[in-house]
Amino acid sequence: MKIFDYAHYKNFVNDLIESMPKKGRGQYSKIAQYLKINTVVVSQIFRGKRDLSLEHAFLLTQFFAMNDLEREYFLNLVQKEKASHYALKKHFEIKLKELKKRSQDLKERIQVQELNDEAKFQFYSQWYYSAIRLSTLLPECYNAEQIAQRLRLPLKRVREVVGFLLQYGLIVEEKGRLKIGPLKTYIGADSPHVIRHHSNWRVKGLENMEDLDDSEFFFTSPMVISQELLSEYKKRILDLVESMQQKIEKAKDEKLVCLNIDLFDLG
Numbered sequence: 001m002k003i004f005d006y007a008h009y010k011n012f013v014n015d016l017i018e019s020m021p022k023k024g025r026g027q028y029s030k031i032a033q034y035l036k037i038n039t040v041v042v043s044q045i046f047r048g049k050r051d052l053s054l055e056h057a058f059l060l061t062q063f064f065a066m067n068d069l070e071r072e073y074f075l076n077l078v079q080k081e082k083a084s085h086y087a088l089k090k091h092f093e094i095k096l097k098e099l100k101k102r103s104q105d106l107k108e109r110i111q112v113q114e115l116n117d118e119a120k121f122q123f124y125s126q127w128y129y130s131a132i133r134l135s136t137l138l139p140e141c142y143n144a145e146q147i148a149q150r151l152r153l154p155l156k157r158v159r160e161v162v163g164f165l166l167q168y169g170l171i172v173e174e175k176g177r178l179k180i181g182p183l184k185t186y187i188g189a190d191s192p193h194v195i196r197h198h199s200n201w202r203v204k205g206l207e208n209m210e211d212l213d214d215s216e217f218f219f220t221s222p223m224v225i226s227q228e229l230l231s232e233y234k235k236r237i238l239d240l241v242e243s244m245q246q247k248i249e250k251a252k253d254e255k256l257v258c259l260n261i262d263l264f265d266l267g
Contacts, residue, residue: 004099004103008081013060030063051081057078123168125196132161134256135151222266230263233263
């Protein structure tokens with residue numbers, strides 16, 4: 001469940017607790033203890049008309065381990081509820097819309113470190129920069145020769161890319177073995193490199209269509225739908241990408257794959 005789907009903070013907290021094991025039994029008592037207030041007060045807040053103070057609201061974001069964007073959204077929800085003047089309420093409503101829009105940008109939802117502009121230009125110039133970097137996660141790809149064989153690329157080219165990746169910390173070398181580095185990459189929809197990035201991998205996808213196996217999947221579906229359903233489509237795709245990203249980080253490194261998802265308005 002996503003806080004950005006809520007217009008009232010009490011509904012979010014109550015639904016979140018209800019979704020927990022045993023329907024969140026004992027959670028309100030834990031909240032009272034964490035906030036250092038009486039359980040009666042907690043009940044008056046989440047079952048009645050009383051509101052959280054901003055201090056308690058901030059502590060509650062820590063209790064639920066919210067990230068920065070979720071915390072900001074929650075605090076604005078609380079302030080909107082507490083505001084008595086319509087103009088002030090409107091101010092927080094506008095702020096909430098802005099935060100919700102930011103939440104739909106994957107760059108806000110997946111924390112990354114940034115390459116400088118020069119390195120980005122080179123990294124996103126060809127699909128194999130990313131593929132070579134990710135290949136180092138595979139147990140059978142710990143040097144340039146093995147990566148070249150796996151990706152069917154010239155060894156000279158792979159060695160040149162490996163040098164670049166090492167230079168910028170995208171991969172590291174430990175005891176003669178190449179490994180993924182501490183620096184991560186991501187470009188948002190506003191990046192000048194994003195069109196090249198998408199194009200590179202879509203061209204690679206077209207090449208792979210000629211030799212599909214059962215583990216691969218391509219789907220194309222032009223359609224006529226409502227604006228409401230279009231918005232829901234986008235939201236579900238973003239939620240899927242975010243939830244799978246969390247699982248990917250914990251999964252075994254066995255296959256190097258590429259996911260391309262296209263959803264666009266034909267005007």
